[in-house]
Structure formats: structure tokens, C-alpha cells
């Protein structure tokens with residue numbers, strides 16, 4: 207579980223025993239599941255795929271210009 211403090215905007219993977227913020231001691235924290243943090247991973251893959259497709263496209267255009 208990850209948590210995000212609303213008072214000091216601290217983000218951590220561990221909170222206090224009562225769910226308090228380790229940085230400022232506030233109880234105004236929001237628990238977040240790990241699945242929320244895993245969301246950026248597919249975006250990275252999509253970006254890599256996009257760059258690969260652009261690379262192929264540019265290679266094809268350059269190949270046509272050379273011949």
C-alpha cells in the first residue's frame with residue numbers, strides 16, 4: 207500500500223501505525239493501492255512502440271529517397 211499526505215503532499219510506501227504521515231504526523235492521508243502506481247507502465251510501452259513505428263516509417267521514407 208502506498209499513501210499520500212494531503213497536508214504536506216508527502217508520498218511514501220509506509221505510514222504510521224494509525225495511518226498517520228511519517229513526515230508531518232498528520233492523519234489527513236489517502237491510502238492508494240499499488241495498482242494505481244502501476245498505471246504509467248503501459249504508457250511507457252506505448253511510447254516505445256510509437257517510437258519504433260516512427261523509426262520504421264522514417265527508414266522506409268529514407269529508403270525510397272535513396273533508391
Ligand SMILES: [Zn+2]
Pocket residue numbers: 211212213214215216227228229230231232
Ligand atoms: Zn504529511
